[in-house]
Amino acid sequence: xxxxxxxxxxxxxxxxxxxxxxxxxxxxxxxxxxxxxxxxxxxxxxxxxxxxxxxxxxxxxxxxxxxxxxxxxxxxxxxxxxxxxxxxxxxxxxxxxxxxxxxxxxxxxxxxxxxxxxxxxxxxxxxxxxxxxxxxxxxxxxxxxxxxxxxxxxxxxxxxxxxxxxxxxxxxxxxxxxxxxxxxxxxxxxxxxxxxxxxxxxxxxxxxxxxxxxxxxxxxxxxxxxxxxxxxxxxxxxxxxxxxxxxxxxxxx
Numbered sequence: 117x118x119x120x121x122x123x124x125x126x127x128x129x130x131x132x133x134x135x136x137x138x139x140x141x142x143x144x145x146x147x148x149x150x151x152x153x154x155x156x157x158x159x160x161x162x163x164x165x166x167x168x169x170x171x172x173x174x175x176x177x178x179x180x181x182x183x184x185x186x187x188x189x190x191x192x193x194x195x196x197x198x199x200x201x202x203x204x205x206x207x208x209x210x211x212x213x214x215x216x217x218x219x220x221x222x223x224x225x226x227x228x229x230x231x232x233x234x235x236x237x238x239x240x241x242x243x244x245x246x247x248x249x250x251x252x253x254x255x256x257x258x259x260x261x262x263x264x265x266x267x268x269x270x271x272x273x274x275x276x277x278x279x280x281x282x283x284x285x286x287x288x289x290x291x292x293x294x295x296x297x298x299x300x301x302x303x304x305x306x307x308x309x310x311x312x313x314x315x316x317x318x319x320x321x322x323x324x325x326x327x328x329x330x331x332x333x334x335x336x337x338x339x340x341x342x343x344x345x346x347x348x349x350x351x352x353x354x355x356x357x358x359x360x361x362x363x364x365x366x367x368x369x
Contacts, residue, residue, distance in 0.1 A: 117151045117352045119203060122175065125351050126207070133210040140209035144181065144190065145197040151175045156345040157360040158334045160206060161189065165196045167360040173202060176360070179218065179341050181206040211340055213237050216347065218288040218340030219246040225266045225339050226259065228284070235287055245287040245300050253280035256327055259307070267335040269364045272313065274328040276321055281307045288336040294320035301326045311336035332366040
């Protein structure tokens with residue numbers, strides 16, 4: 117597979133979502149060589165770029181670009197990628213809102229039985245969480261434990277009602293807006309799951325009586341990147357995929 121083949125594969129997998137979100141994906145650097153090995157991670161950082169250098173990766177795929185407000189990071193990463201002739205592609209909003217993306221992948225990891233609605237984005241409604249149900253309700257601490265095990269990290273948990281968990285709302289990463297929690301509650305969810313929290317997140321969930329489970333931004337979203345990598349490998353079975361394992365840096369302090 118070469119870069120042109122890869123671009124065609126992304127078009128095949130995401131279709132019109134790429135047209136809707138033209139500024140939400142792209143290449144940081146493209147190397148002129150065949151792609152035999154893809155490494156994937158949630159974040160582009162100096163630390164994650166070190167991993168494909170060590171592992172002989174030809175193409176690095178991440179969910180996040182280097183954020184503009186982490187000043188100088190994109191330039192530093194691009195220079196390191198160019199020095200080692202490693203391509204890098206990132207895809208943000210389209211991966212959040214495709215049916216195999218970040219929210220769906222986390223719900224599947226949590227072993228839901230039915231997905232009632234995928235996470236979506238529109239100019240009229242903004243972001244909306246995915247909604248899923250368990251056929252048999254699970255105890256809140258059981259679900260929290262399942263999430264801790266899947267993410268391999270501490271998960272903060274607030275039990276704000278006395279019911280077992282039946283219906284969950286999920287928006288991975290920075291889905292901490294009280295408006296999103298209200299949307300989940302109004303759609304019958306007893307539990308809301310995301311990757312960041314503020315004071316207002318915690319207060320509103322408590323006020324609304326909806327349980328809250330908070331992992332890290334990075335590790336609530338890694339399963340969606342893995343899902344994308346697996347789909348690329350299905351289309352190009354000669355390409356090897358491997359996770360570039362990030363540290364749990366959000367929870368170290």
